[in-house]
Amino acid sequence: MQDYQMYIDGAWCGADSGETFASKNPYTGQDWARIPKAGTTDVDRAVQAAQRAFTTGDWPRWTASARGAALVRLAGLITDNSDFLAKTEVRDNGKLLAEMSNQCRYMANWYAYYGGLADKVEGSVPPIDKPGVVNMVTHEPLGVCALITPWNSPLLLLAWKLAPALAAGNTVVIKPSEFTSASTLELMHFVEQADIPPGVVNVITGFGAEAGMPLVTHPLVRKIAFTGGEAAGRAINEAAARDFKKVTLELGGKSPNIVFDDADLDAAVPGAISGIFAASGQTCIAGSRLLLQDGIYDSFVERLTEMAGAAVLGDPMDPATNISPVATQAQHQKILSYIDIAKAEGANCILGGRAAQPEGAGGYFVEPTIFTDVRNDMRIAQEEVFGPVLSILRFADEDEAVHIANDSAYGLAAGVWTNNLSRALRMSRRLQAGTVWVNTYRSTSYTTPFGGTKNSGLGRENGLEAIKEYLQPKSVWLAEPTVVANPFIRR
Incomplete structure (x- = not known):
């Protein structure tokens, strides 16, 4: 002590x-x-x-x-x-x-x-x-x-x-x-x-x-x-x-991370991982709502699940560890309760969804968790979980993506993945967020302003x-x- x-x-x-x-x-x-x-x-x-x-x-x-x-x-x-x-x-x-x-x-x-x-x-x-x-x-x-x-x-x-x-x-x-x-x-x-x-x-x-x-x-x-x-x-x-x-x-935040079908998926899949599973999701800018366009939905989910499922949980001092514990027992219980809420609401848990206990650990671990079949009116899509829990939503076009993204009490950050410069500029203007990242996520600097809109x-x-x-x-x-x-x- x-x-x-x-x-x-x-x-x-x-x-x-x-x-x-x-x-x-x-x-x-x-x-x-x-x-x-x-x-x-x-x-x-x-x-x-x-x-x-x-x-x-x-x-x-x-x-x-x-x-x-x-x-x-x-x-x-x-x-x-x-x-x-x-x-x-x-x-x-x-x-x-x-x-x-x-x-x-x-x-x-x-x-x-x-x-x-x-x-x-x-x-x-x-x-x-x-x-x-x-x-x-x-x-x-x-x-x-x-x-x-x-x-x-x-x-x-x-x-x-x-x-x-x-x-x-x-x-x-x-x-x-x-x-x-x-x-x-x-x-x-x-x-x-x-x-x-x-x-x-x-x-x-x-x-x-x-x-x-x-x-x-x-x-x-x-x-x-x-x-x-x-x-x-x-x-x-x-x-x-x-x-x-x-x-x-x-x-708080419930930030949308939006991937269009023209995006470079080799960059967007790790970007989605970084947005929600880095820091075990304990960040206000977590990209906890992943919006995928219809044309890439199935292939993206498959690649994302494979990469997230390979993440190593363990000692945060060990360089080989990818997922560390959540910070407090109360937060651990809160995250698990939201996982139960999502299942009760009808969301489909395709990865994780449980507490974890790596060998040698005695603390507060949650498996990287991914939900599909999420509607934007579900609590799992509207309330901040502050943990490694991802909600995936499907969209058809820009208008629907903007509607889903802005249909939130929060407005801290948003991500857009596209190789279309005009689309990137349009989405940056239309999204109600204090920070918009295009083809990157979770970047901050002492030189640029940071803060939110709405709640x-x-x-x-x-x-x-x-x-x-x-x-x-x-x-x-x-x-x-x-x-x-x-x-x-x-x-």
């Missing part, structure tokens, strides 16, 4: 109550770490520290260039320690070491990118229609930001929030998922080494009701960035609205758009001292 502490005001500390909770290794099913269980007092302590750092500490006196340099230093430290961070994440959330190693190395780019962007946020001097007056528009940080991250990719999705928040000059309180807090706490060692002042970055750990919601509703918090489920996102948005706080919400969220992360989510414009008027002809009339 490894004991962790929270990070508040530049110091390591336990919860005020002294309570802790266990974090389980999803592969072994065994407890491996003890995490402090924060309460309202701890939340207030962290927010107060962030507020002091924002208003009276060294941080507000730093230039934008100095903030950027600190982020670049942090990027270098993450790169140097990416293997260590990746192994911590694997122990905590069970994802493949191969994926987490690549992810942890890649996430350093977010800190380098926003480090370079920090001193390039420019204001403006608009032309004014009033003589003797100059107007300047500046962009200022919001203040204390609450960053709430999920269990599926804790460090990467934290980078999407933390890097632009700090580049903009804010201070933050981070609340990681109670299932995967360890890697975020380990990251704080490198925040310290990057010489970011005390109180600028704080981490509290614990559960939603006792730590998460008190953080969201704290009167000194001015912005909440959240990645997670739709229900929690709705509750956060409603609570934030009472105090007019800014929010960025990246929520998939509010705001955008990544790219130039993300830093705007952590800034507010201020209009400054400079006038020559003159006698106003009539002081009772607006000038």
